[in-house]
Each structure stands twice: as structure tokens, then as C-alpha cells.
Amino acid sequence: MRFVVDLKVCQDHGQCAYAARAFSLTEDGRLAFRQQNANVYESADVSDAERDDVEEAADACPVQAIEIRD
Template identity: 40%
Template sequence: MRLVVDLNRCQGYAQCAFLAPEVFAMHGEEALLYHPQADEAHREKLAQAAAACPVQAILVDAVDAPAEAVSDER
């Protein structure tokens, strides 16, 4: 999964770090650190963290696996 945080919008409320500490961490009082390529196992926690963000700065996007090559045999 791809994770994007608008750091210009983030106000450091740390709800995401509380709800998904495997992915988000606060560095100091206002700087947010996060893993942009989150593991699929954290999907539910990431959805909760995105919903809990007071300024809606978190976007969670599923990244599809590459499609298998399709042969066009005739």
C-alpha cells in the first residue's frame, strides 16, 4: 500500500502515531515520520489513522500488483 501524508497540512496532533505506531512516529513535538510503503497487514489501522486525522492529511492508496502478461495466441 502507498501512504501519502500532506506534511504542509499536518498539525502534529499525533492521532496517527497513536493508532498505527508501526507506521507513524512523532519526531519532537511537530515532525511526523512515516513509512510511505506500508504493509498490507496494517490496512485497518491505517484506515483508522486516516479517519482520525483532524486535518485529513493522510491518504491511503492500495497499489495493485503488476498484472500478469496476457498472451494473444491465435
């Protein structure tokens, strides 16, 4: 499983970072993936152990910027 973050939609609310270790914020409160790409971030494979947390992060996103891909 992988996840994709649409960084054009993301508003850096940070709810994903509270829900799953796969997400983190920079010191200035922005989603850390912005450092790697300005438009879309696609993760590497996520372990089955982290799947529930990543799904919770996607559900918690107020702007629904996170998509789960199997």
C-alpha cells in the same frame, strides 16, 4: 497499499501515531516524516496486516492530511 501525508496540511496532532505503528512522533512532538521531506511524504508498501491501523490513522487525522493509495 501506500499512504501519503501532506505535510503542508499536517498540524502534528499525533492521532495517527496513536492509531498505527507506521507513524511516529519525534521527541519534540512533530511527525517524524518531516525529517525526510517538508511537503509530502509517501510511504513504502504497507503490509495487509497494518492496513486497518493505517486506515484508522487516516480517519483519526483531524485535518485529513493522510491519503490511502492502493
